[in-house]
Amino acid sequence: MATPELRSDCARCFGLCCVLLPFSASAGFGVDKPGGRPCHNLLDDDGCRIHATLREDGWPGCTVFECFGAGQQVSQVTYGGTSWREQDNLAEMAAVLSVMRQLHEMLAHLVEVARRSPDPDADVVRSEIEQLTTADPETLLRADVDDLHERVGRLLAEASARVRRPWPAAHDHTRADLAGRRVAGDHRGSAFRGALLIAADLRGADLRDADLLGADLRDTDVRGCDLSTTLFLTQPQVNAAIGDEATTLPEGLSRPARWRS
Structure with a gap:
C-alpha cells in the first residue's frame, strides 16, 4: 500500500475546505460561514477569487490552513472524482474530510518517524492507516480515530525520546x-x-x-x-x-x- 500524498494539491480538489468547513471572521477568515455553504470567494472552477491577496484582503486563516493532502484524497479516491456539486451529501463529505485530514496528519508524522528513527511497530500502524485512507465513506466514518491517535501518540513520543536522547x-x-x-x-x-x-x-x-x-x-x-x-x-x-x-x-x-x- 502506497502512502498517499501528504501535501495539499488544490488543483485536484473540489474546494472542499471552502465548502464543507465552517469558519469565522475572528479566526482570520474574513466572514462567518457555516459548514456546508460555499465561500463567496469560491469560483465555479473551484479556484479562489482572492487567492493571490488573501492576507491583504483579511483572510490570513486560509494561508495557514493545510489539509495534508486530505482534500484531493477525498475528492479523487473516496468519492471517485465526483464533486460535491453533483451530490446531496455535504454533511457526510464534511465528516469524511475531517477523518481523512486526521489520518493524513498522523501519516505525515509516521513518515517522519520512519526517516528519523525507524520503528517496526510504527510501520505496522502506518500501513493500517494507509489502507484506511483508501476505504469507502462508511468505513472511514466507522473508524476509531481516537484509538489511532492514542497509538500514534505513543509511537511519536517514543521516537522523540530516541532522537532527543543525545x-x-x-x-x-x-x-x-x-x-x-x-x-x-x-x-x-x-x-x-x-x-x-x-x-x-x-x-x-x-x-x-x-x-x-x-x-x-x-x-x-x-x-x-x-x-x-x-x-x-x-x-x-x-x-x-x-x-x-x-x-x-x-x-x-x-x-x-x-x-x-
Missing part, C-alpha cells in the same frame, strides 16, 4: 505557557510538545532535534532560527509563524512567501 541538558517545555516571552538560545533536543508559543520571540534560537508536536506557533517569531531537524513540525505551524530567509526549515516544508518580504 541532548541530556535539553529543557522540557511540554504544554508550557510561553506566549509573548523571549525564548532564545540553545534549545537543541528540548520538548515543546503542546506548548503555547503565541507571539513568542525565538529569534536566532537553535531548535535542532527539538520536539514541536502540537506547539501553537501563531505569530511566533522564528527569524534566524535553526529548525532544520526539528521533530513533528508541520506546514500549518510554519505558515502561522513569522520567519525570514535566515530561518532554516526541515526537509519537505515550504517557506511562506510572506517570509521573503
Whole structure:
C-alpha cells in the first residue's frame, strides 16, 4: 500500500475546505460561514477569487490552513472524482474530510518517524492507516480515530525520546505557557510538545532535534532560527509563524512567501 500524498494539491480538489468547513471572521477568515455553504470567494472552477491577496484582503486563516493532502484524497479516491456539486451529501463529505485530514496528519508524522528513527511497530500502524485512507465513506466514518491517535501518540513520543536522547541538558517545555516571552538560545533536543508559543520571540534560537508536536506557533517569531531537524513540525505551524530567509526549515516544508518580504 502506497502512502498517499501528504501535501495539499488544490488543483485536484473540489474546494472542499471552502465548502464543507465552517469558519469565522475572528479566526482570520474574513466572514462567518457555516459548514456546508460555499465561500463567496469560491469560483465555479473551484479556484479562489482572492487567492493571490488573501492576507491583504483579511483572510490570513486560509494561508495557514493545510489539509495534508486530505482534500484531493477525498475528492479523487473516496468519492471517485465526483464533486460535491453533483451530490446531496455535504454533511457526510464534511465528516469524511475531517477523518481523512486526521489520518493524513498522523501519516505525515509516521513518515517522519520512519526517516528519523525507524520503528517496526510504527510501520505496522502506518500501513493500517494507509489502507484506511483508501476505504469507502462508511468505513472511514466507522473508524476509531481516537484509538489511532492514542497509538500514534505513543509511537511519536517514543521516537522523540530516541532522537532527543543525545541532548541530556535539553529543557522540557511540554504544554508550557510561553506566549509573548523571549525564548532564545540553545534549545537543541528540548520538548515543546503542546506548548503555547503565541507571539513568542525565538529569534536566532537553535531548535535542532527539538520536539514541536502540537506547539501553537501563531505569530511566533522564528527569524534566524535553526529548525532544520526539528521533530513533528508541520506546514500549518510554519505558515502561522513569522520567519525570514535566515530561518532554516526541515526537509519537505515550504517557506511562506510572506517570509521573503
